[in-house]
Amino acid sequence: MDEFQTGEETTFIVDDVSTIIKESVEAAIGGNTYQHSRVNQWTTNVVEQCLSQLSKLGKPFKYIVTCIIMQKNGAGLQTASSCFWDNSTDGSCTVRWENKSMYCIVSVFGLAI
Amino acid sequence: MNSQTLPLSQETLAQFNHDQVVDGPQRLRRASVSTRRSSRDHSKDAFPSRPAALLLRRLSDASHLSPAVSYPASPFQRRDSVFFAKRLSVGAWAHGGRVSFSGLLLPQPVQEVRMENTYRMGPDPGSMFSAKQTQQILQATLDSYLDGARYSQNTCGQVSQILADLARSKIKDTCPPRYKLVCQVVIGQSGDQSLTLASRGLLDSATDDFAVATFQNGSLFTVAIVYGTYYE
Numbered sequence: 418m419d420e421f422q423t424g425e426e427t428t429f430i431v432d433d434v435s436t437i438i439k440e441s442v443e444a445a446i447g448g449n450t451y452q453h454s455r456v457n458q459w460t461t462n463v464v465e466q467c468l469s470q471l472s473k474l475g476k477p478f479k480y481i482v483t484c485i486i487m488q489k490n491g492a493g494l495q496t497a498s499s500c501f502w503d504n505s506t507d508g509s510c511t512v513r514w515e516n517k518s519m520y521c522i523v524s525v526f527g528l529a530i
Numbered sequence: 531m532n533s534q535t536l537p538l539s540q541e542t543l544a545q546f547n548h549d550q551v552v553d554g555p556q557r558l559r560r561a562s563v564s565t566r567r568s569s570r571d572h573s574k575d576a577f578p579s580r581p582a583a584l585l586l587r588r589l590s591d592a593s594h595l596s597p598a599v600s601y602p603a604s605p606f607q608r609r610d611s612v613f614f615a616k617r618l619s620v621g622a623w624a625h626g627g628r629v630s631f632s633g634l635l636l637p638q639p640v641q642e643v644r645m646e647n648t649y650r651m652g653p654d655p656g657s658m659f660s661a662k663q664t665q666q667i668l669q670a671t672l673d674s675y676l677d678g679a680r681y682s683q684n685t686c687g688q689v690s691q692i693l694a695d696l697a698r699s700k701i702k703d704t705c706p707p708r709y710k711l712v713c714q715v716v717i718g719q720s721g722d723q724s725l726t727l728a729s730r731g732l733l734d735s736a737t738d739d740f741a742v743a744t745f746q747n748g749s750l751f752t753v754a755i756v757y758g759t760y761y762e
Contacts, residue, residue: 453724460728468732479738479759481712483729492721495686499694501702501711503761509712526712530762 427477429508429527434471438512438523441466451488451519460484463523471525481526488519502528650708652760653737657706659758661739664701668743668754671697681719681750690717693754701756712757720749729755 445462449455463484471480487494498509506529514521628636653659675693698713705711718725731740737760745752 451724456724456726457728460726461730464728464730468730472732479731479733481729481731481733481757481759483714483727483755485716485725485727487718487725488723490721490723492719492723493681493683493686494716494718494725495690496714496716497687497690497694498712498714499691499698500713501698503710507710524714526757528710528712528759528761 427506427529429478429506429510429529431508431510433474434510434525434527435512437470438467438510438525439514441470442512442514442521442523446486446516446519446521448516450517451486456486460486463521467523467525471527476527477530478527479530481528483524485522486519487522489515489517494520494522496522496524498524498526500526652762653706653708658737659705659709659739659760661741663704664739664756664758665741665743667700667704668697668741668756669745671700672743672745672752672754676745676747676750676752679747679750681717686717686750690715690752693717693752697754697756701758705758708761709758710761712759714755716753718751720746720751727753731757733757733759 441463445466446459449459463486464482467482467484468480471478471482485494485496496511500507500509507527509524509526511522511524514523628638630636672693675696679689694713694715697715698711701711701713714729716727729740731738733739738758740755740757742756743754745754
């Protein structure tokens with residue numbers, strides 16, 4: 418009933434998560450050009466890889482991963498998020514990645530159990 | 531002429547000597563105060579003498595306290611220290627803080643809030659996060675806020691933040707207790723580009739859920755996602 422893990426174990430560490438996201442994105446869509454037929458597969462791959470790496474961290478957290486892949490055509494995009502959580506234990510991390518043909522924005526939210 | 535003034539000066543001298551004997555120190559004090567008043571304009575010249583003037587004034591005010599007037603050095607210092615000590619202790623008590631024996635403030639210990647165990651394993655049967663209800667609220671919020679809006683690079687960043695906060699506060703009012711919310715809003719310009727948005731969560735399927743709402747018009751499109759997770 419008492420918490421066996423306190424302190425550092427139960428806080429969201431942004432740097433580790435950011436590294437995981439960058440690696441997942443590179444692995445899934447590293448050198449590819451935007452193709453409408455393959456985008457669905459790519460987003461699924463990015464999100465699933467992120468999630469599996471995050472669950473391997475072994476922390477008592479619930480994760481939400483969102484991935485946006487957009488073709489580079491001169492249009493603008495804005496994202497915002499608002500969260501109702503415990504500031505001391507929960508956190509989020511957003512990574513913006515791009516290559517010549519597309520943008521990829523990945524957001525990870527970690528909520529302590 | 532000099533000879534005529536001599537007797538007068540002698541008289542005044544005698545008077546002066548007489549006065550000196552009777553109330554010499556006081557006479558001296560008054561003289562010193564008056565001179566220091568006049569010399570107040572020359573601040574740098576009179577600086578070393580000003581504290582002495584203040585000390586002397588205090589002594590004259592509270593002369594009944596100390597009979598020893600002939601030794602000016604020690605009474606002044608003693609009285610000053612008494613004044614200062616009295617001021618310190620009065621201040622500490624007045625603030626309502628705890629005071630040690632020496633009169634210094636004791637630091638109050640920070641009181642930690644201790645949470646009791648609720649012995650709850652899951653949410654109550656009737657109060658789970660309702661995806662359908664949340665989706666309706668989210669869709670209504672988007673439709674009402676963005677009706678007739680146009681995409682603008684300068685303002686849409688703020689609009690997305692406002693929308694996210696608005697959606698979160700509305701859903702917080704209706705969602706059951708012990709639920710954490712994550713609300714994300716994406717606003718994009720309707721151009722010739724193609725876009726795919728994917729979202730996945732590592733959640734507890736029995737208690738947690740999510741809702742999605744989209745809005746589109748000629749110049750922009752919006753996607754809003756809300757996740758509700760149970761806080762064990």
